[in-house]
Amino acid sequence: MTPERPLVDKHILVTRPRGQAGSFIDKIEAAGGMVHFVPLIAFRSFADRRERDRLQQLCTYDWIILTSKNGVDFFFKRLEEMGAARTTIKARFAAIGTETAAVLKGYGFQADYIPKKFSADQFAKEIKEGSFEAKKVLIPKGNLARTLIAEALRREGMIADEWIVYETYFPEEEKKHLVDLLQTEKTDVITFTSPSSVRHFMKAVEEAGSHTIGQTVVACIGPVTKKEADHFGFHTPICPDVYTSESLAEAIIRYFRKEEE
Structure with a gap:
């Protein structure tokens, strides 16, 4: 891990819709993160x-x-x-x-x-x-x-x-993908960009009877999404002041950079 790549060995779950996650994923990967992409909402x-x-x-x-x-x-x-x-x-x-x-x-x-x-x-x-x-x-x-x-x-x-x-x-085909991922892969950060993505996440987890989330860090794009995550008892220390995907990626990077200082 280096100051330029503070997300090395960190597994980041991206739940943003298809077609909207590209630049966000690029920033996470540029900082060394391992991205797991499971879009939990579609339009x-x-x-x-x-x-x-x-x-x-x-x-x-x-x-x-x-x-x-x-x-x-x-x-x-x-x-x-x-x-x-x-x-x-x-x-x-x-x-x-x-x-x-x-x-x-x-x-x-x-x-x-x-x-x-x-x-x-x-x-x-x-x-x-x-x-x-x-x-x-x-x-x-x-x-x-x-x-x-x-x-x-x-x-x-x-x-x-x-x-x-x-x-x-909720794209139903992603439900099994999400549960399999949570049961087989380490997840350091779960990212949410809307309240509905939080609800769909919990629906999949509850239907599968999965309780593998533990103290995984949750990153939310803004206060409305964070409020929904808090409602379900998530640990949500990452929420940028500017409510954009770029700011969310930067907030995740800062969070882990500070952990190493």
Whole structure:
């Protein structure tokens, strides 16, 4: 082990969805870590019963708030699937986090507002403080996303419509993979990037009757995910102040670097 490679001999379980884990895994491996990749959540397009209304009113919104990279991708996917042109969008965009804003830019739109901290709680706080103002807002989201931002907008007298554009599910084929891994391999760190990944992890472990987790260190991308992990009694000392996968990888590296000092 060297200061540049503090994760040598450390086994890191990555539960991030397929297609979203590449750069995170690269940083862990560059620091010497051994990655075990078991995606515990997956996403698919969702046909919201209100989506025709949302589409018809698309040109009436002055802001669209996107809370995740998935929200961006599936919002534009639903527009395409429903035959709606992007040119019908007259609204400005707000995005939670630089990663979400970067994905939005790939579709040709700029995020004109990003909260100081990359979380719905921070956005709701800034709405209450008057930092963000709008007349009518659309919030494309996943089926498990909280209603916190919409409620904060409504309390301040703004119109807020939510549109479920994707749903989260547990890829069943990964369940056996996870249990086999926990029973046969040493795991030094379990990483979680959403509350649903924590719940799916526990579901697989409980169904298999596996109790091999012990005092494994858990790393969570942000406080909402950490709260869910804490609820299940995990040891969760790693949670970065900036809620991105890059910051999570850096926090894991710092944690083990300090252990060796």
